[in-house]
Amino acid sequence: MTPLTTERLEIRNFSVDDAPALREIILQYQASEHAAYDHVWPTSVDEIRDVAEWFASGDAFLTVCLRASGQMIGYVALNPVEGRDHQSRGFAQVCDLGYCFNFDHHGRGYATEACQAVIGRAFDELGADRVTAGTAAANAPSCSLLARLGFRRLEERTASFRSAADGTPIEFLAYSFALDRADWIGASTPY
Numbered sequence: 001m002t003p004l005t006t007e008r009l010e011i012r013n014f015s016v017d018d019a020p021a022l023r024e025i026i027l028q029y030q031a032s033e034h035a036a037y038d039h040v041w042p043t044s045v046d047e048i049r050d051v052a053e054w055f056a057s058g059d060a061f062l063t064v065c066l067r068a069s070g071q072m073i074g075y076v077a078l079n080p081v082e083g084r085d086h087q088s089r090g091f092a093q094v095c096d097l098g099y100c101f102n103f104d105h106h107g108r109g110y111a112t113e114a115c116q117a118v119i120g121r122a123f124d125e126l127g128a129d130r131v132t133a134g135t136a137a138a139n140a141p142s143c144s145l146l147a148r149l150g151f152r153r154l155e156e157r158t159a160s161f162r163s164a165a166d167g168t169p170i171e172f173l174a175y176s177f178a179l180d181r182a183d184w185i186g187a188s189t190p191y
């Protein structure tokens with residue numbers, strides 16, 4: 001896909017050369033308190049190279065780089081899924097948003113800036129009716145990011161993606177969020 005450019009960022013397709021920077025991000029994430037609420041990620045050099053290769057094979061996973069230096073500081077995922085439109089009872093085009101940023105670059109608005117650009121593409125170019133996202137209630141930075149982007153909370157449920165060392169499932173409260181095209185366009189209107 002054509003790269004997206006924002007004030008401070010370039011958002012482009014992955015390449016295999018992004019594997020070392022991707023690995024740093026995944027190692028940080030897996031060591032963080034929020035990892036307990038996600039699937040276990042592979043972490044070896046070879047495995048991450050395979051992940052980068054897979055990310056590079058399509059447009060769903062995008063690298064976020066600083067325009068000033070070219071440094072990769074995170075990734076945003078936008079996976080098309082088909083969802084049911086409850087109002088028309090037909091099917092709506094839905095994209096699911098995911099993200100992970102290098103922990104040395106948190107707290108500067110980069111995730112907000114990158115996600116805004118990717119969501120804009122989902123609505124303007126990909127014809128999405130709705131963008132969804134899911135996160136643990138305990139993942140405050142992720143919940144705040146979605147709120148900043150204009151998502152509204154839809155449902156909560158108990159989820160589990162991994163087990164403790166003794167095999168006990170790690171259960172947590174999971175929130176699902178959605179941002180509809182009309183709300184996005186409304187939010188973009190300068191009046």
Ligand SMILES: CC(C)(COP(=O)(O)OP(=O)(O)OC[C@H]1O[C@@H](n2cnc3c(N)ncnc32)[C@H](O)[C@@H]1OP(=O)(O)O)[C@@H](O)C(=O)NCCC(=O)NCCS
Nearest residue numbers: 034099100101106107108109110111112134135141142145
């Ligand atoms: C979720 C995640 C991307 C959020 O990162 P973040 O740094 O909080 O988000 P942003 O980059 O948008 O930065 C926003 C913060 O920067 C501040 N900021 C500083 N300069 C800014 C600027 N120029 N523009 C906007 N915000 C700015 C904001 O005030 C905000 O701070 P606050 O959270 O204290 O209110 C990050 O925590 C992460 O990568 N986590 C690991 C992966 C993860 O948990 N993914 C979700 C799994 S479901």
